[in-house]
Structures are given as structure tokens and as C-alpha cells.
Amino acid sequence: MTEQRRVVVILGAGGTLGGALVRKLASEPDTDLVLSDVNDAAVKAAAESVAGAGATVETALADVGELEQVEAVVRHAVERFGRLDVLISNAGVLAQNGRIHNLTTADWDRSFRINVMGAVNAVHAAVGPMRKQGSGSIILTASVAGMTAWSHSGPYCVTKAGVIQLAKVAAVEYARDGIRVNAVCPGTFLSGMHKELSEAAVDAIASKHPLGLGSADDLVGAYSYLASDASRWTTGSAIVVDGGYAAP
Numbered sequence: 622m623t624e625q626r627r628v629v630v631i632l633g634a635g636g637t638l639g640g641a642l643v644r645k646l647a648s649e650p651d652t653d654l655v656l657s658d659v660n661d662a663a664v665k666a667a668a669e670s671v672a673g674a675g676a677t678v679e680t681a682l683a684d685v686g687e688l689e690q691v692e693a694v695v696r697h698a699v700e701r702f703g704r705l706d707v708l709i710s711n712a713g714v715l716a717q718n719g720r721i722h723n724l725t726t727a728d729w730d731r732s733f734r735i736n737v738m739g740a741v742n743a744v745h746a747a748v749g750p751m752r753k754q755g756s757g758s759i760i761l762t763a764s765v766a767g768m769t770a771w772s773h774s775g776p777y778c779v780t781k782a783g784v785i786q787l788a789k790v791a792a793v794e795y796a797r798d799g800i801r802v803n804a805v806c807p808g809t810f811l812s813g814m815h816k817e818l819s820e821a822a823v824d825a826i827a828s829k830h831p832l833g834l835g836s837a838d839d840l841v842g843a844y845s846y847l848a849s850d851a852s853r854w855t856t857g858s859a860i861v862v863d864g865g866y867a868a869p
């Protein structure tokens with residue numbers, strides 16, 4: 622009998638953490654990938670970065686804020702590979718800096734649409750095939766911002782707290798279907814999100830991490846664990862990988 626291959630969908634695969642996740646998971650045995658992002662060039666570059674690594678890699682464009690588009694990505698995976706074992710919801714945006722009275726409804730709407738509804742849409746779409754299989758692992762990228770308070774970052778902190786809570790609710794709703802749902806809460810690693818920050822601001826953030834700033838490669842082990850059978854008794858958890866940021 623041939624060994625069943627593992628099928629992984631990554632939403633928000635075109636960014637810094639997405640790229641590191643693509644490289645990590647493509648390097649693991651018997652794994653095929655469907656990579657998705659709203660940025661076509663970025664997701665194609667992520668796929669090209671692992672050409673020849675052994676995994677079959679497909680790409681699909683989607684805005685995570687639109688349920689039908691996320692469902693189309695999942696459908697693509699199931700039609701192409703026959704199943705869906707792991708879905709990583711990794712798309713996210715940082716709203717512009719501002720205290721609450723200086724932010725607009727549009728600032729909040731965008732953060733809720735992409736960070737919260739993007740993750741809700743990911744769960745909604747993934748549980749269809751996973752329930753039929755009776756197995757699956759859903760991994761939501763949250764943030765330490767969802768468990769600690771940052772001034773001037775209300776939409777980001779509030780929406781990432783929502784992602785952590787979504788992982789818990791979905792974990793209890795789908796455990797009986799054999800589906801595990803967990804969140805990963807990274808501390809700061811420099812990425813596309815920080816391109817506007819001054820060196821002084823980066824130094825200030827780094828000083829709050831006892832182990833210093835991380836890199837996306839410091840995070841992939843947690844995802845690899847949650848995507849594997851080694852985490853078979855882990856669900857509803859928020860795994861913190863933050864260089865000690867949230868410890869004090």
C-alpha cells in the first residue's frame with residue numbers, strides 16, 4: 622500500500638513568515654502544498670523558492686476576507702490532491718499607529734476583515750473536507766499582541782485576541798470530528814509589516830524581547846509540530862514563540 626501524502630494549504634504564503642513556512646513544510650517528507658495570497662507575484666515567488674524540493678506545489682490567488690475565494694483555494698487542494706490535512710491561516714495586517722480616538726472605522730474594519738474574518742473564513746472552508754476525512758489540523762497565526770496590550774495598536778491587538786479565541790472555540794466545536802485547531806503567537810520578527818519603522822523604533826521593540834528579535838525561521842518549528850501527529854493531543858492552545866516577550 623502506498624503511504625498517504627500530507628496536503629497542506631497556506632493562506633498568506635507570500636510574506637516573510639509565509640515564505641519561511643513554505644520552505645519548512647516543503648522540506649518535510651510526503652507533503653504537497655497549495656500556497657495562496659492576495660499578492661500574485663509574492664505567492665509565485667514563494668512557490669519558486671522550493672522548486673525541486675520534492676513537494677508538489679500549486680498556487681492560488683485569494684483575498685482571505687472573501688469566504689468564496691478561500692473556499693475556492695480549499696476546493697483546488699481537494700480536487701488536485703484528494704484531501705486536506707493541514708490549513709495554515711497566516712495572512713494578517715497591522716493597522717496604522719494611533720490611539721483609539723485617532724483611528725477611523727475603516728482602520729478597524731480592515732483589521733477585522735483580514736485578521737479575524739480571514740481566520741474565520743479559513744476555518745469555515747477547511748472543516749468541510751476535514752470533517753469528511755475525520756481528521757485535520759488548522760493553525761491560525763495570532764500574535765503576542767493578542768495577549769498583551771500595545772499602545773497605539775488597538776486594531777491589531779483586539780483582532781489577534783479574536784484569533785486566539787477563535788482557535789479555542791473551533792477546537793471545542795470540531796474535536797469530535799477529529800479536527801484540531803491551534804493558534805501560534807509570535808513575538809516580533811522583522812517583516813513586510815515593519816518597513817515603515819525607524820531604526821530607533823526597531824531597537825525599542827527588540828529591547829522588550831529578552832532573547833532579542835526573532836526571525837521567521839525561529840517560528841516554523843511550532844507550525845511543524847502543530848502540522849504533525851506529534852501534536853495529536855494539542856488543541857485549543859495558543860503556542861507562544863516570542864523570545865520571552867510575554868514572560869514579564
Ligand SMILES: NC(=O)c1ccc[n+]([C@@H]2O[C@H](COP(=O)([O-])OP(=O)(O)OC[C@H]3O[C@@H](n4cnc5c(N)ncnc54)[C@H](O)[C@@H]3O)[C@@H](O)[C@H]2O)c1
Nearest residue numbers: 633635636637638659684685712713764807809810812813
Ligand atoms: N512580523 C511580526 O513581528 C509578527 C508578529 C506576530 C504575528 N505576526 C503575524 O504573522 C503573519 C505573517 O506576517 P508577516 O510578518 O510575515 O508579514 P508580511 O506582511 O510579510 O506577510 C503578510 C502576508 O499576508 C498577505 N495578505 C495581506 N492581506 C491579505 C488578504 N486580504 N488576503 C490574503 N493575503 C493577504 C500579504 O500579501 C503578505 O504576503 C501575520 O498574520 C502577522 O499578523 C507577525
